[in-house]
Amino acid sequence: MTKSLTxxxxxxxxxxxxAVSEHPSHNESMFFNFFDDALGMGGFVRxxxxxxxxxxxxxxxxxxxxxxxxxxxxxxxxxSNDVFxxxxxxxxxxxxxxxxxxxxxGEAVRIKxxxxxxxxxxxxxxxxSVPTRLKLDISGMGPMxxxxxxxxxxxxxxxxxxxxxxxxxxxxxxxSVGEDLWMLNARGVRxxxxxxxxxxxxxxxxxxxxxxxxxxxxIACKTWLDTERPPDEMxxxxxxxxxxxxxxxxxxxxxxxxxxxxxxxxxxxxxxRDRIFTIDGKVLAYVPLRHRxxxxxxxxxxxxxxxxxxxxxxxxxxxxYFDAExxxxxxxxxxxxxxxxxx
Numbered sequence: 001m002t003k004s005l006t007x008x009x010x011x012x013x014x015x016x017x018x019a020v021s022e023h024p025s026h027n028e029s030m031f032f033n034f035f036d037d038a039l040g041m042g043g044f045v046r047x048x049x050x051x052x053x054x055x056x057x058x059x060x061x062x063x064x065x066x067x068x069x070x071x072x073x074x075x076x077x078x079x080s081n082d083v084f085x086x087x088x089x090x091x092x093x094x095x096x097x098x099x100x101x102x103x104x105x106g107e108a109v110r111i112k113x114x115x116x117x118x119x120x121x122x123x124x125x126x127x128x129s130v131p132t133r134l135k136l137d138i139s140g141m142g143p144m145x146x147x148x149x150x151x152x153x154x155x156x157x158x159x160x161x162x163x164x165x166x167x168x169x170x171x172x173x174x175x176s177v178g179e180d181l182w183m184l185n186a187r188g189v190r191x192x193x194x195x196x197x198x199x200x201x202x203x204x205x206x207x208x209x210x211x212x213x214x215x216x217x218x219i220a221c222k223t224w225l226d227t228e229r230p231p232d233e234m235x236x237x238x239x240x241x242x243x244x245x246x247x248x249x250x251x252x253x254x255x256x257x258x259x260x261x262x263x264x265x266x267x268x269x270x271x272x273r274d275r276i277f278t279i280d281g282k283v284l285a286y287v288p289l290r291h292r293x294x295x296x297x298x299x300x301x302x303x304x305x306x307x308x309x310x311x312x313x314x315x316x317x318x319x320x321y322f323d324a325e326x327x328x329x330x331x332x333x334x335x336x337x338x339x340x341x342x343x
Contacts, residue, residue: 005097007145007243008155010165012096014148018163018194020051020081027197029057030084030091032102032138033209034171034186035305035316040065040284042186042305042316045102045134047089048197051081058086060104060134062175063285063305069114070132070177071124071287072106100138100190102171108132110177114287115261136173136184141214142238143167150195156236156245157219162195168217168238187211187315189219200296203227205322206251206343208267210279210308212315215239218279220249220269222343237271244271251343253321255335260328261286261302265319266340281306281319297325 005012020026028049035042043062050056060072074087084091088106093099107129116123146165147155157166171186189209204224211217220235235246250268255261265281289301302321307314323331334341 004241005143006165007143008147008157008165009152010144010146010148012144014144014163014165015093015096015100015192017081017083021195022052023196024052025196025198026050026052026194028081028194029192029197031191032091032136032169032171032188033190033318034136034169034184034188035318036182036184036186037314037316038185039182040316041182042188042318043070044303044318045089045104047084047086047091049078049081049084049086051078054078056086058089060089060108060132061287061303062134063114063287064110064177065182067113067285069111069117069285069287070108071111071117072108072132073120073124097144097167098140102134102136102138102173104132104134106132108177114285117287117289120290130178131176133176134173136171136186138190139170139172141168141170141187142217142241143243145219145236145238145243156234156243158234159193159195162193162197164191164193164195166191166219168211168214170214187213188318189217199291199299200293200324201225202322203324204231204327205320206253207320207322208251208265208281208306208317210267210281210315210317212308212310212313216313218267218269218277220246220251220267222249222251235269237269237275237277244273244275246270247272247274252340253343254340255331257335257338258332259335260300260321260323260331261288262304262319262321264340265306277310279308279310281308281317283319284316299324300328
């Protein structure tokens with residue numbers, strides 16, 4: 001537990017870009033999720049620089065109040081790892097650990113039903129592209145939590161061999177889509193990592209980001225690297241500037257019938273102070289994404305705007321489910337029972 005700008009061996013300067021290693025899969029990425037409870041909308045933006053492969057990955061994904069999805073994805077050439085700027089999406093650090101900006105200027109596809117992304121090519125070609133502008137002022141609402149080189153397995157937020165941290169944020173700004181305009185007053189969590197990363201290096205993952213306010217945020221991640229080992233668990237409770245690690249993470253998932261798409265989740269966590277929290281989540285909107293690579297099995301990434309409730313408090317947040325193709329058949333079979341699955 002602490003009250004400082006960083007937790008772990010991080011420095012505030014880790015908010016900036018890092019030297020590129022010789023590893024062919026070196027990646028430096030930043031991710032922001034943000035949700036406005038009053039408007040009933042939110043989503044995430046991500047840039048992943050892959051300098052040794054010569055390209056960046058850009059994702060823009062926002063769930064609109066109408067139930068529609070605003071989506072854009074690109075893989076532009078990357079001249080250097082000096083900045084986060086890809087296909088109209090830009091992230092800037094204004095004051096390390098405290099203030100950042102997110103902006104997007106370009107086209108996005110307005111998709112009537114997010115589930116159309118089961119066939120991404122068809123969805124992106126068959127729905128209208130609209131002029132889109134996003135401008136967010138990001139404020140850190142708690143410390144940067146993580147490990148700067150991925151060598152401290154006891155770190156609260158940890159990726160083996162990779163610099164990584166997360167931080168609770170407030171996101172203020174506006175989103176314009178064609179003639180529609182929303183003024184956003186959102187909460188969420190951001191993530192920054194640097195080092196060797198491969199989408200296909202894990203088997204399954206469950207990540208939940210739940211911010212009820214500056215006084216109470218949960219980060220809970222559970223990762224299965226293979227079928228032989230128990231899952232890795234990491235996460236914490238953030239109460240203002242105080243960070244308490246989680247000792248155990250229990251996830252109970254319910255899936256749409258005949259699918260691996262989750263529609264409900266119950267998170268049961270115990271922190272190192274032996275406090276027990278149970279949070280109920282109901283998926284309001286779900287987008288099925290995927291990542292393909294020649295010679296590797298497809299991985300599926302379900303991103304869901306989720307209404308979370310605990311002790312009478314409610315908030316919107318993100319539940320992210322990652323499943324390698326080889327695990328999907330078992331989930332579909334379990335979904336037909338109509339029961340919660342303990343994960």
